[in-house]
Amino acid sequence: MVAPINLQLEFGGGAELLFDGVKKHHVTLPSQSDPWDIKHLLVWIKDNLLKERSELFIQGDTVRPGILVLVNDADWELMGELDYKLQDQDNIVFISTLHGG
Amino acid sequence: MKCKEASAVLIIRVGDAFCRSCFKEYFVHKFRAMLGKNRVVFPGEKVLLAYSGGPSSNAMVQQVQEGLSRDAPKKLRFIPGILFIDEGAVCNQSWEDRERTMSEIENILKATSFPFHILSLEQLFTLPQTMLQMNLAEIPKRDGSYKQAVGSFLGQQKAQAEDGVSDAADRLTQIHIADNSSVECSQSAAFSRPAAEHTAALRDMFNSAKTLTAKQELLHLLRNHLILHVARTHGYSKVMSGESCTRLAVRLLSNISLGRGAFLPLDTGFSDNRYGDVVIVRPMRDYSLKEISFYNRLFNVPSVFIPALDTKASGNSSIQHLSESFITKLQADFPSTVSTVYRTSEKLHVSRTDTTQPKNQQDKCLLCMCTLDTHTGPASAFFATQKSQQLSEKKSLKNVPSAKDSEKQCCNGGQCCKESASCTNSVTGTQDIVHLLCYSCRVTIKDLNSMDKLPSYILKEAEHRTRRMEMRKEIEEFLLDDHSEDI
Ligand SMILES: [Zn+2]
Ligand SMILES: [Zn+2]
Numbered sequence: 001m002v003a004p005i006n007l008q009l010e011f012g013g014g015a016e017l018l019f020d021g022v023k024k025h026h027v028t029l030p031s032q033s034d035p036w037d038i039k040h041l042l043v044w045i046k047d048n049l050l051k052e053r054s055e056l057f058i059q060g061d062t063v064r065p066g067i068l069v070l071v072n073d074a075d076w077e078l079m080g081e082l083d084y085k086l087q088d089q090d091n092i093v094f095i096s097t098l099h100g101g
Numbered sequence: 102m103k104c105k106e107a108s109a110v111l112i113i114r115v116g117d118a119f120c121r122s123c124f125k126e127y128f129v130h131k132f133r134a135m136l137g138k139n140r141v142v143f144p145g146e147k148v149l150l151a152y153s154g155g156p157s158s159n160a161m162v163q164q165v166q167e168g169l170s171r172d173a174p175k176k177l178r179f180i181p182g183i184l185f186i187d188e189g190a191v192c193n194q195s196w197e198d199r200e201r202t203m204s205e206i207e208n209i210l211k212a213t214s215f216p217f218h219i220l221s222l223e224q225l226f227t228l229p230q231t232m233l234q235m236n237l238a239e240i241p242k243r244d245g246s247y248k249q250a251v252g253s254f255l256g257q258q259k260a261q262a263e264d265g266v267s268d269a270a271d272r273l274t275q276i277h278i279a280d281n282s283s284v285e286c287s288q289s290a291a292f293s294r295p296a297a298e299h300t301a302a303l304r305d306m307f308n309s310a311k312t313l314t315a316k317q318e319l320l321h322l323l324r325n326h327l328i329l330h331v332a333r334t335h336g337y338s339k340v341m342s343g344e345s346c347t348r349l350a351v352r353l354l355s356n357i358s359l360g361r362g363a364f365l366p367l368d369t370g371f372s373d374n375r376y377g378d379v380v381i382v383r384p385m386r387d388y389s390l391k392e393i394s395f396y397n398r399l400f401n402v403p404s405v406f407i408p409a410l411d412t413k414a415s416g417n418s419s420i421q422h423l424s425e426s427f428i429t430k431l432q433a434d435f436p437s438t439v440s441t442v443y444r445t446s447e448k449l450h451v452s453r454t455d456t457t458q459p460k461n462q463q464d465k466c467l468l469c470m471c472t473l474d475t476h477t478g479p480a481s482a483f484f485a486t487q488k489s490q491q492l493s494e495k496k497s498l499k500n501v502p503s504a505k506d507s508e509k510q511c512c513n514g515g516q517c518c519k520e521s522a523s524c525t526n527s528v529t530g531t532q533d534i535v536h537l538l539c540y541s542c543r544v545t546i547k548d549l550n551s552m553d554k555l556p557s558y559i560l561k562e563a564e565h566r567t568r569r570m571e572m573r574k575e576i577e578e579f580l581l582d583d584h585s586e587d588i
């Protein structure tokens with residue numbers, strides 16, 4: 001079992017519209033048997049934070065194409081993308097680059 | 102990794118990782134290089150920054166600020182102003198929401214210390230008819246090369262410095278800029294609420310468009326008219342538009358689907374001279390949205406999200422939106438998609454449709470102002486489409502006047518419509534506007550339920566051009582007769 005972890009999630013570029021227009025969220029991921037990675041985080045977001053139209057944020061098991069992901073202000077492509085193991089107090093940012101957000 | 106010192110923060114192309122400070126240097130250099138390479142913005146020239154509030158235009162404004170504050174010789178030397186157009190009515194936003202957005206925008210623009218203009222799209226209903234006419238007489242004459250222009254500008258500055266007036270002149274410019282902005286934002290707010298009937302008329306017009314594709318295209322066309330109008334009335338000879346290569350790749354694909362293939366070099370190129378007197382330049386076209394979004398995030402460049410027509414729309418709701426989904430999906434699997442499409446656009450050039458040559462008003466599309474692509478031979482696809490459309494219209498609308506010669510054939514072939522205003526085919530009927538449009542704008546306009554909803558500057562200019570064409574036809578006939586007698 002891993003201990004619960006606290007994260008700051010940020011949504012921008014219009015992605016916040018799917019979260020009641022709220023840009024910053026402080027969340028606590030519950031304790032579970034495997035360590036939390038971004039793949040699991042996306043499932044958790046879909047079940048707990050997304051207010052509508054989940055296909056506009058998540059497609060398949062990853063983020064919708066056109067949404068950038070930053071882990072502590074660095075490109076998630078440098079951090080292993082979906083497999084990045086989340087640490088307590090991490091800051092994860094999702095920025096939509098799509099025209100309508 | 103360029104440097105081996107700091108840790109990487111982003112990957113731009115495969116194997117191309119940047120640390121924070123190398124990325125900043127790369128980003129800033131790219132802007133200057135783009136302007137330096139193309140050499141179309143002259144020192145001392147007034148340049149209007151078309152600002153949407155989004156990430157690219159904020160990055161563009163930031164780069165202009167950065168460039169103007171630099172020391173010579175890397176300093177940018179043009180005189181910027183900023184234009185924001187509020188499109189809230191089109192997206193059915195309440196006035197309160199629009200007001201909130203505009204004050205947010207206003208705060209960002211105030212901080213730039215550049216003069217700025219905040220307008221609502223409703224202003225379209227106050228534009229003069231002459232708006233759509235070419236201002237050929239006012240094209241600023243640029244003698245000699247860019248190099249000479251820079252040289253003479255520096256020479257002037259040097260001479261002023263030697264006379265000790267440089268300081269004074271500098272201070273004068275500053276006063277001028279401050280003065281400008283105080284005139285433009287003389288009211289308590291820099292923007293004012295448009296007349297209710299104009300808001301209603303704008304909504305009516307967009308509601309009369311049957312498809313989201315037509316709505317988006319119409320918004321793009323009309324927004325450009327307003328930008329051009331502000332540029333002309335305030336003496337800006339260049340407009341900087343902040344499209345990233347990501348947006349331009351999407352536009353390239355969607356414009357092909359919209360029938361704007363002939364205009365790709367103008368619609369997506371670095372500089373666009375379709376208007377003659379005001380030239381559009383796109384200095385952000387070398388940046389991907391990923392680069393821009395990272396830059397803004399890492400260096401605290403603000404941006405305002407404003408809902409658009411395609412916000413929360415499903416993937417296939419419009420040609421433009423579908424093209425975007427297609428490109429971004431491809432890009433996710435094949436990271437060179439955007440740059441490949443974008444590099445294609447760089448290789449395109451205007452050939453026959455050279456817009457730099459002064460032409461007849463009639464040769465330009467009434468709406469997008471590109472040189473008409475409809476003068477094609479009887480064997481062209483355009484002609485075939487038109488023919489089959491005419492035939493099918495005849496079939497389905499047996500008692501309604503046919504497409505051509507509406508004046509003669511309506512009301513059972515009588516001349517009545519000249520006298521009676523009750524005739525449905527008024528001067529501003531679809532057909533009379535359609536023949537003034539390029540192929541793509543024809544398709545857009547045919548998606549509107551009613552032409553009468555268009556702003557009056559368009560309808561009046563359409564009437565004017567139609568009359569001119571009829572007159573010209575009459576004269577042509579006369580001249581031809583005369584000519585044949587001579588032989
Ligand atoms: Zn570095
Ligand atoms: Zn057109």
